[in-house]
Amino acid sequence: MRHPVARYLLQGVNYALFAAVVWYFSVAPAVEVLAPDEGVITVAFSHAGELREPCRKLSAEELGQLAQNMQVPMECPRERSPVGVRMTLDDRVIMDTVLKAPGLYEDGGVDIFHSARVSAGDYRLDIAMSDSVRNPGVRHRLEREISVRPGQIVLVRFQPERGFLVED
Amino acid sequence: MRVNPVKRSYLALESWFNLSFGSHWNPLYHLGTLSIFLFWVVLVTGIYLFIPFKGSLEGAWQSVEWMTHEQWYAAGVMRSLHRYASDAVVLTTLLHMFREFASGRFKGFRWFSWVTGVPTLWLIITLGITGYWLVWDQLAQYVALGSARLMDALPLLSGAMTRNFVAGEMTDRFFILIEFLHLLGLPLFLVLMVWIHVKRLSGVSINPPAGLAAGTFLALLALSLAKPARSHAAADLSQMPFTLSLDWYYLNVYPLLDRWSAGQVWLLTTGVTALILFLPWLPRRRTGPAAVVDLDNCNGCGLCFNDCPFDAITVQARTDGKRYEHEVVVDPSLCAACGICAGSCPASNPFRSANRELKTGIDMPQLPVDELRRQVREAIPRLEGDSRVLVFGCEHSADKEALGAGDGHISLFCLGMLPPTLVEYALKQGADGVMLSGCREDDCFYRFGNRWTRERFRGERNPILRARADRRRILVEGGAPVDAARLKKRLEAFREELDTMVGGGSPGEEEPVGK
Numbered sequence: 312m313r314h315p316v317a318r319y320l321l322q323g324v325n326y327a328l329f330a331a332v333v334w335y336f337s338v339a340p341a342v343e344v345l346a347p348d349e350g351v352i353t354v355a356f357s358h359a360g361e362l363r364e365p366c367r368k369l370s371a372e373e374l375g376q377l378a379q380n381m382q383v384p385m386e387c388p389r390e391r392s393p394v395g396v397r398m399t400l401d402d403r404v405i406m407d408t409v410l411k412a413p414g415l416y417e418d419g420g421v422d423i424f425h426s427a428r429v430s431a432g433d434y435r436l437d438i439a440m441s442d443s444v445r446n447p448g449v450r451h452r453l454e455r456e457i458s459v460r461p462g463q464i465v466l467v468r469f470q471p472e473r474g475f476l477v478e479d
Numbered sequence: 480m481r482v483n484p485v486k487r488s489y490l491a492l493e494s495w496f497n498l499s500f501g502s503h504w505n506p507l508y509h510l511g512t513l514s515i516f517l518f519w520v521v522l523v524t525g526i527y528l529f530i531p532f533k534g535s536l537e538g539a540w541q542s543v544e545w546m547t548h549e550q551w552y553a554a555g556v557m558r559s560l561h562r563y564a565s566d567a568v569v570l571t572t573l574l575h576m577f578r579e580f581a582s583g584r585f586k587g588f589r590w591f592s593w594v595t596g597v598p599t600l601w602l603i604i605t606l607g608i609t610g611y612w613l614v615w616d617q618l619a620q621y622v623a624l625g626s627a628r629l630m631d632a633l634p635l636l637s638g639a640m641t642r643n644f645v646a647g648e649m650t651d652r653f654f655i656l657i658e659f660l661h662l663l664g665l666p667l668f669l670v671l672m673v674w675i676h677v678k679r680l681s682g683v684s685i686n687p688p689a690g691l692a693a694g695t696f697l698a699l700l701a702l703s704l705a706k707p708a709r710s711h712a713a714a715d716l717s718q719m720p721f722t723l724s725l726d727w728y729y730l731n732v733y734p735l736l737d738r739w740s741a742g743q744v745w746l747l748t749t750g751v752t753a754l755i756l757f758l759p760w761l762p763r764r765r766t767g768p769a770a771v772v773d774l775d776n777c778n779g780c781g782l783c784f785n786d787c788p789f790d791a792i793t794v795q796a797r798t799d800g801k802r803y804e805h806e807v808v809v810d811p812s813l814c815a816a817c818g819i820c821a822g823s824c825p826a827s828n829p830f831r832s833a834n835r836e837l838k839t840g841i842d843m844p845q846l847p848v849d850e851l852r853r854q855v856r857e858a859i860p861r862l863e864g865d866s867r868v869l870v871f872g873c874e875h876s877a878d879k880e881a882l883g884a885g886d887g888h889i890s891l892f893c894l895g896m897l898p899p900t901l902v903e904y905a906l907k908q909g910a911d912g913v914m915l916s917g918c919r920e921d922d923c924f925y926r927f928g929n930r931w932t933r934e935r936f937r938g939e940r941n942p943i944l945r946a947r948a949d950r951r952r953i954l955v956e957g958g959a960p961v962d963a964a965r966l967k968k969r970l971e972a973f974r975e976e977l978d979t980m981v982g983g984g985s986p987g988e989e990e991p992v993g994k
Contacts, residue, residue: 324499329506329567329570330698330699332570333702334563336727337562342722344722344723344737345721346721347721422642424641424645462720463717463718464716464718478717
């Protein structure tokens with residue numbers, strides 16, 4: 312294009328188009344994270360399953376077979392039980408998982424995080440956890456009514472001394 | 480020559496920009512340097528923003544709000560520039576990648592630049608994502624949770640990251656980590672990756688033309704004033720936002736996490752990355768043998784070393800006992816087989832060894848300079864018409880059928896492989912004119928072929944086109960295969976110009992036609 316004014320005008324158009332593309336995809340299209348009538352229920356906690364085997368006192372004969380610096384009277388296997396969690400809202404299963412203890416020796420605590428979108432409203436929450444292979448079955452449980460408001464994150468946690476807690 | 484639809488579309492866009500910017504300022508020819516320029520804008524604005532920014536749970540959002548609203552004229556503009564220049568970096572980098580792909584500049588000897596460019600893009604994206612965390616608004620909350628889910632899905636990590644983003648668990652320590660990554664760690668890595676990315680190239684330019692940089696900056700400044708960047712509401716880990724304005728340049732994978740597991744998202748992103756990484760090896764481009772040095776004819780002048788666009792030539796101390804101080808060595812793994820070195824060798828002079836084989840200091844085994852001279856000798860008697868024009872065409876420009884040059888066409892790997900003396904030789908042998916048809920101006924497939932040729936013809940670069948060569952009888956034109964019609968028309972016009980010439984004029988004083 313030979314005419315300088317036309318060239319600069321066209322350059323201006325190109326720069327404007329460039330800025331428009333930069334701006335548009337910087338903010339749009341918007342994403343719907345949650346429907347207007349929805350809330351979220353989140354289960355988040357860390358918990359170590361019970362040791363698979365209890366600590367055991369070594370006999371004098373067993374101790375004698377060990378090197379002097381290794382002669383600890385109690386033997387405690389490190390492996391822990393997997394942790395199973397099942398949660399329902401009005402009998403609808405929201406979460407049902409069994410997690411192996413992490414680590415090479417499966418001796419770590421399990422980190423649980425599960426989040427689900429649910430319609431706002433009142434529910435009957437039932438959450439149960441099994442964490443012992445020596446004592447199978449549910450060892451911790453909470454049943455209660457909860458109310459989920461639109462946009463709210465209802466948090467379910469667990470503390471060994473207090474059991475399941477709902478923060479709503 | 481058939482041109483695939485992807486390349487054709489790209490070339491159409493290129494033509495559109497050439498119309499207004501000209502080839503020298505065409506942004507598509509400077510996408511890499513534009514990305515670096517935008518990075519400097521991001522860096523400078525980022526340093527400014529760091530001063531009033533408070534890196535804590537309580538202070539982050541409020542300090543950004545203060546910048547945006549209270550000091551909108553300074554920190555607010557800086558914030559917007561920081562945001563939009565970051566977005567523009569992704570745009571220019573993706574276009575840069577697409578351009579190299581569309582024009583086939585990613586295969587063969589170019590694999591290194593292609594492969595190192597992919598992690599560079601990952602670094603840019605990661606840098607942007609960490610930037611979004613720092614605002615600590617609802618979008619940051621969404622990004623933090625999504626990022627934590629992605630990290631927890633990796634087998635090497637403990638899986639505990641997500642739990643930090645529930646009410647009551649979040650601490651200021653995360654800001655320290657993210658600030659370190661965003662302000663120091665990732666930018667340093669990025670600079671290192673860019674350095675590695677261009678490591679195999681010579682004569683690397685890191686700055687775009689000043690006018691283009693100024694125009695781009697002004698466009699972003701205008702955008703910052705017209706549409707200032709805004710935050711969402713402050714993050715609240717007990718509340719989930721309903722809708723978010725997403726920055727798709729950086730955060731495009733996060734909505735997938737609403738539908739897919741983190742593992743599936745990793746599979747997609749790593750799969751796409753792996754595919755892009757291995758593209759250079761899928762349909763392997765056949766490149767000819769590397770350039771070969773003939774020490775008997777090399778005096779170690781180093782012109783080929785200066786001109787090689789891919790740093791494939793080095794100069795070292797003489798090893799053959801000859802009286803010259805240096806010799807050159809070609810690294811075949813870096814050689815693009817473009818032939819530019821043969822064109823730069825002063826020994827590639829067709830007037831030498833007129834009745835013997837022409838041996839030069841560095842040559843292409845598949846198309847030696849001697850063979851080019853033979854082709855010139857054979858072509859000239861076959862030239863037809865009143866004005867007999869010999870065309871030297873680069874293989875990435877229009878071919879001889881498209882140009883209608885018939886037997887008067889000699890194909891080169893690159894325009895830069897043509898020794899200037901061969902043009903003079905062709906005129907001396909009886910051609911009325913010589914046309915050189917290369918890639919589009921400022922867009923040479925082998926980077927510098929067009930540029931070196933013009934500089935040699937203008938006497939600015941050795942070996943020069945001697946003054947005795949009549950510039951009016953030489954036409955240098957650039958064009959892609961899709962520009963064949965224009966090139967053909969230009970050739971016809973050149974023939975007409977030659978028709979009107981009487982005698983030889985004043986040789987040596989004119990510029991070559993076409994520039």
